[in-house]
Amino acid sequence: MSEPILEIAGLTKTYAGGLTALDRVDLTIRRGEIFALLGPNGAGKTTLIGAICGLVRPSGGTIRAFGEDLSRSWRTARQRIGLVPQELGLDMFDTVERQVAYSRGMFGCAPDKARIEEILKSLSLWDKRNEQLRKLSGGMKRRVLIAKALSHDPELLFLDEPTAGVDVELRRDMWKQIGKLREQGVTIILTTHYIEEAEEMADRVGIIDKGRILLVDDKDAMMARLGRTEAIFSLEAPPAAIPTSLAHYPLTLDGNELHYRGGDGAGRGKQEVAAIAQQLTREGIIFTALEQKESSLEEIFVGLVERGEFAGEGAAA
Ligand SMILES: Nc1ncnc2c1ncn2[C@@H]1O[C@H](COP(=O)(O)OP(=O)(O)O)[C@@H](O)[C@H]1O
Ligand SMILES: [Mg+2]
Known part of the structure; x- marks a missing residue:
């Protein structure tokens, strides 16, 4: 260094x-x-x-x-x-x-x-x-x-x-x-x-x-970390919890919507969303709609702050 x-x-x-x-x-x-x-x-x-x-x-x-x-x-x-x-x-x-x-x-x-x-x-x-x-x-x-x-x-x-x-x-x-x-x-x-x-x-x-x-x-x-891809799966009948087979993805369950925010600049977000869609099907979880977009810097900031990613760190360089 x-x-x-x-x-x-x-x-x-x-x-x-x-x-x-x-x-x-x-x-x-x-x-x-x-x-x-x-x-x-x-x-x-x-x-x-x-x-x-x-x-x-x-x-x-x-x-x-x-x-x-x-x-x-x-x-x-x-x-x-x-x-x-x-x-x-x-x-x-x-x-x-x-x-x-x-x-x-x-x-x-x-x-x-x-x-x-x-x-x-x-x-x-x-x-x-x-x-x-x-x-x-x-x-x-x-x-x-x-x-x-x-x-x-x-x-x-x-x-x-x-x-x-x-x-x-x-x-x-x-x-x-x-x-x-x-x-x-x-x-x-x-x-x-x-x-x-x-x-x-x-x-x-x-x-x-x-x-x-x-x-x-x-x-x-x-x-x-910036998680630029955002996707929302609209679930027909949401499960009580996110299945363990999907636990390693950055997902949150909100009513009958399953939210994804992740990925990097190299297209990992899109790949993960596709993999999640397949896995949902395998789990028998039906989704009726899938919305996907790349977030702006402002949206990413709001997302990071909401998820508490900034708590207790940062200043140290
Ligand atoms: N000379 C100034 N007097 C009063 N407020 C200022 C002055 N320059 C910048 N600001 C305010 O300080 C904040 C930071 O501005 P700035 O450093 O230019 O931000 P950035 O470069 O990230 O866009 C803004 O709210 C801006 O309006
Ligand atoms: Mg400036």
């Missing part, structure tokens, strides 16, 4: 209006990992990143980066951190190359034309280097944000919803880019509300909702 690069303890943020956007967040990030912070809109993801990058003043708690307390070593730590923000915030009349070179200077790095060229080429921006930003497509603008964040060769990179609103092709492209950065040893924290993105990219996944980290786990374990 590699050393921690970021250690967050009891981090709380209450905005001026009284809203608590972060509620005693504990989180440890290891050097070299890709960590996906998954949560619905308003969960506190951007606030958390803002607190680490010095854009949001915490109300309580501590953040240690690179082994030092951020409140004391903020300036030096920030030079080792890259941020691809959720909002564009670019100077639309400046050119691509100038903006990226300027960012590098902002973080105290000596000018390095060759390095800027390398970054722009790796993001397919080299041909556009003399274009004004306003002339670029939304996807290209996003690439410029990434180039800016990489301009000072950060060890720790934050990507705040990097693929929200971009097309499928660019999303794939970005995932590839992120994979390359990982190979170079960059530690990456990305936020997303797409389960697929967390699944594709991350080594570990943390779930945040209403300012609280609910669960942190290795990607595969988390994906199995």
Whole structure:
């Protein structure tokens, strides 16, 4: 297990209006990992990143980066951190190359034309280097944000919803880019509300909702746990209890409905639902209807909370 690069303890943020956007967040990030912070809109993801990058003043708690307390070593730590923000915030009349070179200077790095060229080429921006930003497509603008964040060769990179609103092709492209950065040893924290993105990219996944980290786990374990497939069997004559031959499936009996919630991103849910249907028939339990769907992230959250999956765990990373 590699050393921690970021250690967050009891981090709380209450905005001026009284809203608590972060509620005693504990989180440890290891050097070299890709960590996906998954949560619905308003969960506190951007606030958390803002607190680490010095854009949001915490109300309580501590953040240690690179082994030092951020409140004391903020300036030096920030030079080792890259941020691809959720909002564009670019100077639309400046050119691509100038903006990226300027960012590098902002973080105290000596000018390095060759390095800027390398970054722009790796993001397919080299041909556009003399274009004004306003002339670029939304996807290209996003690439410029990434180039800016990489301009000072950060060890720790934050990507705040990097693929929200971009097309499928660019999303794939970005995932590839992120994979390359990982190979170079960059530690990456990305936020997303797409389960697929967390699944594709991350080594570990943390779930945040209403300012609280609910669960942190290795990607595969988390994906199995999120239970994305939902099915309802309408039973003609419900049994008193779920037969033992079905006991190992994530099923609950509710009146004359048998509810299933399970599966992962790899189609296990559908296979299990088919197997359950066969087994019901073998048991002589007749169902008159079967409804099946893939749940949204919000629905999964509600399901997890209702099943008490979050009780007594989570914060420990
Ligand atoms: N500057 C602010 N002032 C007051 N409330 C804010 C501010 N920024 C965010 N919030 C609120 O804090 C909560 C978390 O927001 P945010 O961190 O942006 O969530 P996410 O990035 O997960 O969508 C939301 O309820 C949001 O409305
Ligand atoms: Mg956000």
